[in-house]
Amino acid sequence: MKRRIAITAVVGITALALTGCGGASPSGSSGGSGSSDKLVIWNWGDADDAAAAYTEEVTAAFNEVHPDVEVEIVNQPFDQYYTLLGSAVEAGTGPDIALFNGGTQLKSRADSLVPVTEELADLEDTLAGWPAFQAGGETYSAPTFLQGFPxxxxxxxxxxxxxxxxxxxxxxxxxxxxxxxxxxxxxxxxxxxxxxxxxxxxxxxxxxxxxxxxxxxxxxxxxxxxxxxxxxxxxxxxxxxxxxxxxxxxxxxxxxxxxxxxxxxxxxxxxxxxxxxxxxxxxxxxxxxxxxxxxxxxxxxxxxxxxxxxLPAEGGIGYAVLNEDKKDLGVDWIKATVDHDALANYSLAGGQITSDTTIELDTDIESANDIVSELPGSKPLLHTALxxxxxxxxxxxxxxxxxxxxxxxxxxxxxxxxxx
Structure with a gap:
């Protein structure tokens, strides 16, 4: 018989330090998408069919709010991802939105990102893992999944x-x-x-x-x-x-x-x-x-x-806004990435421990249930503080x-x- 276990908030994560600074200029990332009816998004691609299905659900949730906005998703190789992104931002040809690993990879680039603290405040009580996407008192992304090292x-x-x-x-x-x-x-x-x-x-x-x-x-x-x-x-x-x-x-x-x-x-x-x-x-x-x-x-x-x-665990990945001209669209894309149904479907199909604390992990895989049971006492990853x-x-x-x-x-x- 399968056990349904609610994924509780990661209490220990709140100790993560908030460092760095925020604020991005409009010219920092245009991605060639000056038109308001197009949103250019970078990520490192879908690992499997479950990930692809999740991306489709996110896009559909976004298009329900913005049916006339074209979403262009650009997949970059992960081993070169941050190098390519840095070069594009410096040249003023970066995307409107980009996917980031929580912790060091996002925090070290906070000065290129647009703060979305107030815009995402209504999600704070539903999602766990926020500190990995916060720096200098500002929030730059919403955690989609939790990541850790079991x-x-x-x-x-x-x-x-x-x-x-x-x-x-x-x-x-x-x-x-x-x-x-x-x-x-x-x-x-x-x-x-x-x-x-x-x-x-x-x-x-x-x-x-x-x-x-x-x-x-x-x-x-x-x-x-x-x-x-x-x-x-x-x-x-x-x-x-x-x-x-x-x-x-x-x-x-x-x-x-x-x-x-x-x-x-x-x-x-x-x-x-x-x-x-x-x-x-x-x-x-x-x-x-x-x-x-x-x-x-x-x-x-x-x-x-x-x-x-x-258990070492914290917010894993999340999208952040680089183009201030597209901030409103970017916020709606971020909210689509934490759509309850999209996350719930991916949690089992793709093996994800989601950030949404209202989603239940319905599986008879013992190791998954054991991991979930340890989440309330978890601590942030030591290496992401570097x-x-x-x-x-x-x-x-x-x-x-x-x-x-x-x-x-x-x-x-x-x-x-x-x-x-």
Whole structure:
């Protein structure tokens, strides 16, 4: 029998710091769409049929309000998306509206965006995940879906390694012992990892962060008060390096693409665990298609005393307005993206955990229900509080730490220096 579980608001997300500045000039983004009967929108395309259906529903909801406005959606490659967008905005040929990842990617570009704080105020009580789209006291987008870093595991491989699949590791020592057993007793790696783009350390830091930092340290980090040379920040870097040295990952992790090669390793049963996502791709529904009842979800593990484990989750993606001349149309497009019916349909068809707190997740997939049950105590993603420059540096150092090419002390010093 399927369980219906209401997706409650993510209370812990409200600790996210509001940084940056707002206000965009009309000339910053024209996209060649000076006419009021056309709206040019950039995104990185639809991943599958469910995503395409969602886009069609959003467009239809928008056209109910603006039947005479032509919507032109331009799909850009994700690996070049922000570079292309930045160049277009600088040249004055950017779109009217663009899709953004919440957190760093949006906040670092707030000065190119049009604030829509008052226009979206009526949605505040319905949607969760707002802080990822706010900066300098202004709101720039509405969260469509929640994003986070759940840890998934393969129950069959756990049992093959002699582990209790109903009681996954709860401490770092237990996790280390489990990885040793998996590597020794199965043909699988302990964790699937793709670090060709340097993204692995983002998943590791945010995925395990609540077990490393105390609640006060965690909140201070999100608020921008962090010290990479502190004991626990260096410990996070050390554990990342140690996990590689201890053989947790698949061979060639630094040359394996995260999307989607590493996640395919987990789906195929070549790795026992993975820090995945809960919306978009590499999520519970996608993994369930391959693993079925063998798919499990586990919380971060306790590493230090005085920590409080929390699911890392926050607002995932949302559209923002770049052309002030099209602000009214842009606001209506944003509202269409959080249309209740469109989100509800996509939540099950596409594996999304939506921002709409009134939508119920109707599924018998255990991992999905377990994730939803942890949302009220969730915390923002640690890596999205970093600046774009700091994040780029973290990616490079994460690759070097994985390969033993830099010491933890040196990496911590470089990151601390990047904070200014």
């Amino acid at each position: 840890i998934y595991f393969n129950k069959a491989l756990f049992e093959q390694a002699g582990l209790d699949a109903d009681n996954p590791p709860k401490t770092w020592d237990e996790l280390s012992a489990a990885c040793t057993a998996i590597v020794d007793k199965t043909d699988a790696s302990c964790f699937a990892l793709g670090n060709k783009e340097g993204l692995g350390i983002e998943f590791f830091l945010s995925g395990f962060g609540s077990g490393i930092f105390t609640p006060d340290e965690y909140d201070a980090w999100i608020d921008g008060d962090r010290d990479w040379t502190s004991e626990h920040a260096k410990q996070a870097l050390q554990l990342w390096a140690d996990s590689s040295a201890d053989g947790w990952y698949n061979e060639g992790a630094n040359s394996t693409a995260m999307f989607n090669d590493s996640f395919d390793l987990f789906s195929a049963g070549s790795s026992a665990m993975v820090i995945g996502l809960m919306s978009g791709t590499a999520h519970w529904k996608q993994f369930d298609e391959f693993l079925g009842d063998d798919l499990g979800f586990m919380m971060p593990v306790t590493i230090n005393d005085g920590t409080t484990l929390a 600046t774009a420059e700091e994040l780029d540096l973290l990616h490079r150092l994460g690759q070097q730490l994985l390969g033993g090419e830099v010491t933890v002390d040196d990496a911590a010093a470089q990151l601390a220096a990047s904070e200014g």
